[in-house]
Amino acid sequence: MFSTIAVIGTGYVGLTTGACFAHLGHRVICADVVAEKVEGLQRGEIPIFEAQLERIVRAGLDAGNLSFVLGSENAVAEADFVYLCVPTPQSADGSVDLTYLETAAAEISANLKPGTVVVNKSTVPVGSTLLVEQALGRSDVSVVSNPEFLREGTAVDDFLNPDRVVIGADDQAAANRVASLYLGVRAPIMITDPASAEICKYAANAFLATKLSFTNAIAAMCEAVGADVNDVLLGMGYDHRIGHEFLRPGPGWGGSCFPKDSQAIISIAEDAGYDFSLMRGVVAANEQQFDRIVGKVESVIALDGATVAVLGIAFKANTDDTRESPSVEVMKRLVAKGARLKAYDPAVSLVDLDGVEVVADAYAACEGAAAIVVATEWDEFKWLDLDKVADLVAERHIIDARNLLDRGALRRRGFTYQGVGRS
Numbered sequence: 001m002f003s004t005i006a007v008i009g010t011g012y013v014g015l016t017t018g019a020c021f022a023h024l025g026h027r028v029i030c031a032d033v034v035a036e037k038v039e040g041l042q043r044g045e046i047p048i049f050e051a052q053l054e055r056i057v058r059a060g061l062d063a064g065n066l067s068f069v070l071g072s073e074n075a076v077a078e079a080d081f082v083y084l085c086v087p088t089p090q091s092a093d094g095s096v097d098l099t100y101l102e103t104a105a106a107e108i109s110a111n112l113k114p115g116t117v118v119v120n121k122s123t124v125p126v127g128s129t130l131l132v133e134q135a136l137g138r139s140d141v142s143v144v145s146n147p148e149f150l151r152e153g154t155a156v157d158d159f160l161n162p163d164r165v166v167i168g169a170d171d172q173a174a175a176n177r178v179a180s181l182y183l184g185v186r187a188p189i190m191i192t193d194p195a196s197a198e199i200c201k202y203a204a205n206a207f208l209a210t211k212l213s214f215t216n217a218i219a220a221m222c223e224a225v226g227a228d229v230n231d232v233l234l235g236m237g238y239d240h241r242i243g244h245e246f247l248r249p250g251p252g253w254g255g256s257c258f259p260k261d262s263q264a265i266i267s268i269a270e271d272a273g274y275d276f277s278l279m280r281g282v283v284a285a286n287e288q289q290f291d292r293i294v295g296k297v298e299s300v301i302a303l304d305g306a307t308v309a310v311l312g313i314a315f316k317a318n319t320d321d322t323r324e325s326p327s328v329e330v331m332k333r334l335v336a337k338g339a340r341l342k343a344y345d346p347a348v349s350l351v352d353l354d355g356v357e358v359v360a361d362a363y364a365a366c367e368g369a370a371a372i373v374v375a376t377e378w379d380e381f382k383w384l385d386l387d388k389v390a391d392l393v394a395e396r397h398i399i400d401a402r403n404l405l406d407r408g409a410l411r412r413r414g415f416t417y418q419g420v421g422r423s
């Protein structure tokens with residue numbers, strides 16, 4: 001049983017959601033407010049760096065069950081379901097800005113056919129289902145929460161092969177209808193109330209961020225006591241209650257979700273009367289991690305006036321997204337201390353930061369550098385010609401914030417090597 005689904009917003013979440021629902025056989029109409037973007041998508045041009053997305057969008061266009069239109073009011077008239085995949089950015093005070101969500105709901109209301117189910121896919125705080133119901137002002141449509149758990153770089157696979165599907169609704173029939181959209185997806189489908197579904201998403205991200213801050217804190221402790229964090233984490237991860245996933249130390253965590261969602265859950269808790277001090281500690285530990293990486297650079301060179309190479313700008317490998325990137329946070333701090341940076345990233349060609357020159361390849365970044373910082377775990381940095389790098393740099397210092405490189409090979413070539421959690 002296939003349905004007609006309108007998707008409002010064609011960013012990472014909306015485009016992946018629409019293309020994957022089309023892949024599952026549904027008829028999908030995606031709407032955006034930017035004409036050029038809609039025209040490009042209708043031609044199968046994907047404006048984001050996401051593996052498999054272009055293939056799956058083009059398959060939907062060719063099959064004729066995926067289309068793109070300008071304006072949400074043109075997408076919903078025949079829809080059985082309307083997925084809201086609009087931005088829910090962080091406000092200045094850390095709370096969630098729901099302007100886009102309320103605007104989208106108000107825009108579509110008059111065009112919805114009776115019985116339509118409106119679905120919140122965007123990450124939204126507790127009470128957003130009620131908020132959308134109020135913005136719609138329609139008693140003959142239902143609102144359901146169906147939070148996304150997509151990771152950038154693996155979003156299509158995460159949608160089609162999820163660990164679970166979470167659906168939050170007061171109306172059981174509406175929840176069952178949303179669950180039926182996922183026929184063909186082999187995963188547990190959990191139906192709960194809206195508040196629990198909304199919090200589940202924030203809690204999952206907050207827990208993952210907590211796991212990472214803990215990992216980076218253990219790395220700092222390993223440095224202090226002379227242990228090797230890789231072995232410590234390996235030993236920890238064999239415990240099935242801990243697992244080996246998300247136990248890689250780094251420059252700190254970033255991206256368009258963790259920072260926003262960590263602040264949001266603190267804000268949601270505070271508004272509800274709970275002081276989520278643990279989560280504030282997790283966020284603080286992450287800020288300290290950026291400073292720790294800068295401290296490692298300062299331990300080998302004087303930053304003022306120095307040229308430093310930064311390998312990796314994106315917030316993680318296999319994406320071009322620099323939003324809240326740990327690399328950018330480290331670069332900001334290095335520039336503030338007087339360093340001049342040459343940065344290279346395979347997927348990022350510009351960064352809006354004074355004092356940073358983005359260059360065409362890793363070797364151009366290393367030329368004349370007093371130190372090299374590895375900030376993003378791109379595979380290509382593993383295969384660098386270290387003899388060539390040794391000849392290019394002004395001084396041989398490596399700060400490997402992703403424990404990516406072969407420290408023995410570097411030390412044999414006269415480099416000082418600092419990893420995270422290992423000497």
Ligand code: UDX
Nearest residue numbers: 148149150151152246247248250253254255257315316
């Ligand atoms: C995250 C959640 O994983 C996903 O479930 C949610 O839907 C959206 O937010 P994403 O933001 O794409 O996904 O990035 P993720 O892969 O989780 O990485 C987040 C940050 O943690 C990155 O900066 C990454 O480099 C860092 N990280 C991740 C580590 O430092 N070590 C790890 O072991 C894993």
